[in-house]
Amino acid sequence: MAAERARRVHLVVAAVAWFAVLFQLLLVLTGEAILVEEDPPGLAxxxxxxxxxxxxxSNLLVAVTSTALARDPALDSRGWRVARLAGLVGISVTGVVHFFLLRPLLDLDGADLVADKLLHMAVPVLAVAAWAWVGPRPRVTTRDAAYALVWPVLWTAWTLVMGQVDGWVPYPFLNAAEQGWGAVGVACAGITLLFVALFALFGWLDRRLRPAPEAR
Structure with missing residues (x-):
């Protein structure tokens, strides 16, 4: 019964995450201007x-790992642990950073607003709540957390380098041309600390909360 309940919970998270990503992709493909004031650029x-x-x-990581868990709620392997932990922490950072840094900058309505709330609020809340309720746990080790941290570090490095190449960055607090490198450095340091704190928190909770799903 516990495994079946976990399967249904993960299926709901996967369905919402996939819908949110695909819905936003549809809006992008049809030329909606997301987080930009000027006309959208070319398709590519x-x-x-x-x-x-x-x-x-982060939403894609949640969608993929939740889909896998919907098939096998007790799934476990080193690579999967890293992907799952990266997804949980990444989606948590997505929610926190959006709420405090990006939400005040946005003026969205209609379909754009729906997609924004799904990606930045619904999926983060559902993903963390599902993990807290049905696991799987225990799965987190210090080594897994170290591997999972590689993704956001590489993403940040790539984003800053590409920002210098073509002048575009996905988030305004990473725009060195407008904010200055000092402000960007402070933002990166603060978000890095948030990542480390969340990895530590998930690891601590992973050891303290009851194992899940319960044995069949």
């Missing part, structure tokens, strides 16, 4: 920028 550039957002990557 729009697609690249869509996948360049940390928000999209």
């Amino acid at each position: 550039t729009r697609i690249y920028r869509f996948f360049a957002y940390f928000t999209i990557q």
Whole structure:
């Protein structure tokens, strides 16, 4: 019964995450101007920028890992542990950073607003709540957390380098041309500390909460 309940919970998270990502992709493909005031760029550039957002990557990680868990709620392997932990922490950072740094800058309505709330609020809340309720746990080790941290570090490095190449960054607090490198450095340091704190928190909770799903 516990495994079946876990399967249903993960299926709901996967369905919402996939819908949110695909819905936002549809809006991008049809030329909606997301987080920009000017007309949207060409199709190839729009697609690249869509996948360049940390928000999209974290939602995709949640969608993929939740889909796998919907098939096998007790799934376990080193690579999967890293992907799952990266997804949980990444989607948590997505929610926190959006709420405190990006939400005040946005003026969205209609379909754009729906997609924004799904990606930045619904999926983060559902993903963390599902983990807290049905696991799987225990799964987190210090080594897994170290591997999972590689993704956001590489994403940040790539984003800053590409920002110097073509002048575009997905988030305004990473725009060195407008904010200055000092402000960007402070933002990166603060978000890095948030990542480390969340990895530590998930690891601590992983050891303290009851194992899940319960044995069949």
